[in-house]
Amino acid sequence: xxxxxxxxxxxxxxxxxxxxxxxxxxxxxxxxxxxxxxxxxxxxxxxxxxxxxxxxxxxxxxxxxxxxxxxxxxxxxxxxxxxxxxxxxxxxxxxxxxxxxxxxxxxxxxxxxxxxxxxxxxxxxxxxxxxxxxxxxxxxxxxxxxxxxxxxxxxxxxxxxxxxxxxxxxxxxxxxxxxxxxxxxxxxxxxxxxxxxxxxxxxxxxxxxxxxxxxxxxxxxxxxxxxxxxxxxxxxxxxxxxxxxxxxxxxxxxxxxxxxxxxxxxxxx
Amino acid sequence: xxxxxxxxxxxxxxxxxxxxxxxxxxxxxxxxxxxxxxxxxxxxxxxxxxxxxxxxxxxxxxxxxxxxxxxxxxxxxxxxxxxxxxxxxxxxxxxxxxxxxxxxxxxxxxxxxxxxxxxxxxxxxxxxxxxxxxxxxxxxxxxxxxxxxxxxxxxxxxxxxxxxxxxxxxxxxxxxxxxxxxxxxxxxxxxxxxxxxxxxxxxxxxxxxxxxxxxxxxxxxxxxxxxxxxxxxxxxxxxxxxxxxxxxxxxxxxxxxxxxxxxxxxxxxxxxxxxxxxxxxx
Numbered sequence: 106x107x108x109x110x111x112x113x114x115x116x117x118x119x120x121x122x123x124x125x126x127x128x129x130x131x132x133x134x135x136x137x138x139x140x141x142x143x144x145x146x147x148x149x150x151x152x153x154x155x156x157x158x159x160x161x162x163x164x165x166x167x168x169x170x171x172x173x174x175x176x177x178x179x180x181x182x183x184x185x186x187x188x189x190x191x192x193x194x195x196x197x198x199x200x201x202x203x204x205x206x207x208x209x210x211x212x213x214x215x216x217x218x219x220x221x222x223x224x225x226x227x228x229x230x231x232x233x234x235x236x237x238x239x240x241x242x243x244x245x246x247x248x249x250x251x252x253x254x255x256x257x258x259x260x261x262x263x264x265x266x267x268x269x270x271x272x273x274x275x276x277x278x279x280x281x282x283x284x285x286x287x288x289x290x291x292x293x294x295x296x297x298x299x300x301x302x303x304x305x306x307x308x309x310x311x312x313x314x315x316x317x318x319x320x321x322x323x324x325x326x327x328x329x330x331x332x333x334x335x336x337x338x339x340x341x342x343x344x345x346x347x348x349x350x351x352x353x354x355x356x357x358x359x360x361x362x363x364x365x366x367x368x369x370x371x372x373x374x
Numbered sequence: 375x376x377x378x379x380x381x382x383x384x385x386x387x388x389x390x391x392x393x394x395x396x397x398x399x400x401x402x403x404x405x406x407x408x409x410x411x412x413x414x415x416x417x418x419x420x421x422x423x424x425x426x427x428x429x430x431x432x433x434x435x436x437x438x439x440x441x442x443x444x445x446x447x448x449x450x451x452x453x454x455x456x457x458x459x460x461x462x463x464x465x466x467x468x469x470x471x472x473x474x475x476x477x478x479x480x481x482x483x484x485x486x487x488x489x490x491x492x493x494x495x496x497x498x499x500x501x502x503x504x505x506x507x508x509x510x511x512x513x514x515x516x517x518x519x520x521x522x523x524x525x526x527x528x529x530x531x532x533x534x535x536x537x538x539x540x541x542x543x544x545x546x547x548x549x550x551x552x553x554x555x556x557x558x559x560x561x562x563x564x565x566x567x568x569x570x571x572x573x574x575x576x577x578x579x580x581x582x583x584x585x586x587x588x589x590x591x592x593x594x595x596x597x598x599x600x601x602x603x604x605x606x607x608x609x610x611x612x613x614x615x616x617x618x619x620x621x622x623x624x625x626x627x628x629x630x631x632x633x634x635x636x637x638x639x640x641x642x643x644x645x646x647x648x649x650x651x652x653x654x655x656x
Binding site for chain 1: 524553
C-alpha cells in the first residue's frame with residue numbers, strides 16, 4: 106500500500122504520533138522500543154517537521170511518561186505530549202465537577218489540584234490492576250446513585266499490546282459501566298474531535314497539513330480523519346491483519362512501521 | 375386466537391412463581407402434586423376439571439412439566455434441595471436452568487470453556503473438559519471479574535473462542551446495596567472483541583426451545599407460567615408458546631403492558647394458573 110501512490114505524503118508540516126504501539130510496546134519493566142522508531146523521531150526533528158505525541162496514555166503522569174520515553178532513547182519533551190488527563194482536568198474545572206477517580210495509581214498526581222470531595226462524577230482511566238470488581242462496583246454505585254450520572258472516560262480504546270500480550274483497554278470498562286448505569290460516557294482523549302483539535306493547536310499546524318500515525322484503526326486513524334487530517338496505520342503494536350478490512354475506517358495508507366512512514370514523508374518534502 | 379394444538383407441556387418459573395425467597399406461594403405445592411393415592415374420584419377420565427374433592431393438580435394432567443429458571447449460582451442440585459425443603463414434588467431431571475442451557479451449548483459446540491462462574495455452579499458442568507480452553511462462559515462471578523482473568527477471557531475471544539453469557543443482568547441487589555451483574559462484564563468483552571455473546575438464559579428463544587428438548591413437544595403445544603412479564607412471558611411467547619403471568623414475586627401492577635402482544639393470560643398466582651390450564655387448555 107505504501108508503495109502505491111504517495112500523494113498522501115505531500116504538503117506536510119507536522120506529524121501527530123500515537124505512542125504505545127508506534128514508538129514502543131508497553132509492558133513489564135516499562136516496555137521496549139519498536140525497532141527504528143527512536144531514529145525516526147530524530148529524523149523528524151532534524152527535518153524541521155513539527156512533532157506532537159497524541160496519546161491516550163493514562164498509566165503515568167506526563168512527566169514520568171516522558172522520562173520513560175527518554176530512557177528508551179526518544180528525544181521528546183513534556184510540552185510535546187497531548188494526553189487525556191490534563192484535558193480532563195480542564196473539563197472538570199470548567200464544569201465544576203468533583204471526580205471520583207478510577208485510574209492507575211501513577212496517574213493520580215495529575216489530579217492533585219482538583220477538588221475530589223463529595224464526588225459528582227466518575228473519571229475512568231486505564232486503571233489496569235485497579236480494575237477490580239470492588240473498584241468497579243464502587244464507581245457503579247456512585248453513578249447509579251446520581252440523579253444524572255456523569256461518566257468521563259479517558260479514551261475508549263478496546264485493547265492494546267504489551268510485551269506479554271494484548272490487554273483490555275479502558276473502553277471495555279467504560280462500556281461495562283455505560284451498560285450497568287444506562288449512561289453514555291463523555292470521552293476525553295482519542296478519538297474525540299476536541300482532543301485532536303487541542304493536539305493540533307499544540308502542534309501549531311492546521312489539520313490539512315498534518316498526518317496522524319497510529320496503530321489503532323478506530324481511535325487513531327478514524328478519529329484523526331474525522332478532524333480533516335490524513336492518517337496512517339502502522340503494522341506494529343495492536344495492528345491485526347483484519348484491520349485492513351475494517352468496515353468503516355480506511356487509512357490514507359498502511360506502513361510497516363514508523364520508520365517506513367518517516368522515510369516516505371521525508372522523501373516527499 | 376387461532377386454533378391451537380392440544381397442550382403437551384407446562385413450563386414453570388421458580389422464584390416468584392412457585393415460591394418467593396424462602397416461602398412457598400400458598401397452595402402451590404398442592405397445585406403441582408400428583409394426588410394419585412388420596413384421590414377417590416369416580417371419574418374414569420384422565421382428569422376431572424369439575425371434580426370437587428381435590429384441588430386441581432397439574433400432575434394429574436397428561437402434560438410434561440419443566441421447571442425453568444435463570445440462575446448463575448445455584449446448581450440443579452441446590453435448587454432441588456431448596457424446592458424439596460419447601461414441600462415441592464419435583465425431580466432433578468425436570469429442572470432446566472440457564473446453566474443447563476450453557477452446558478448443552480458447550481456440548482453441542484464441543485468446546486472447552488474458561489468458566490467464569492460461581493464455584494457453587496460448577497457441579498452443573500461436571501464432566502466438561504476445561505483444559506486449554508477455547509470458549510468463555512460468563513456467569514455471576516465477582517471473584518473472577520478482575521483484570522487478569524478479564525484479560526485472559528478477552529484474548530481467548532479475540533482468538534475466536536465463542537463468548538457464552540448465562541445472562542446479561544445489569545446489576546442485582548444485595549443487603550448492602552446494588553452490585554454489578556454479569557451483563558456489564560459481558561458487554562465490555564463484546565466491545566473489546568467486536569463480537570456478540572450468545573446469551574443462553576431467559577428471555578432468549580433458544581432457552582425455551584432447549585427446555586422442551588426431549589419432551590416431544592412443539593412450542594405451540596407449551597405454556598409458560600412466570601412472574602416476569604418480559605423474561606418469562608414475553609420470552610416464551612416469542613418462542614411460539616403461550617405465556618401466563620402471575621401476580622406474585624416481582625410482579626408490579628401494569629407489568630402486563632410491558633410486552634406486545636400482551637400475556638395470553640394473567641392470573642393471581644400459580645394455583646389459579648393451574649386451574650385455568652386444567653379447565654381451559656387441555
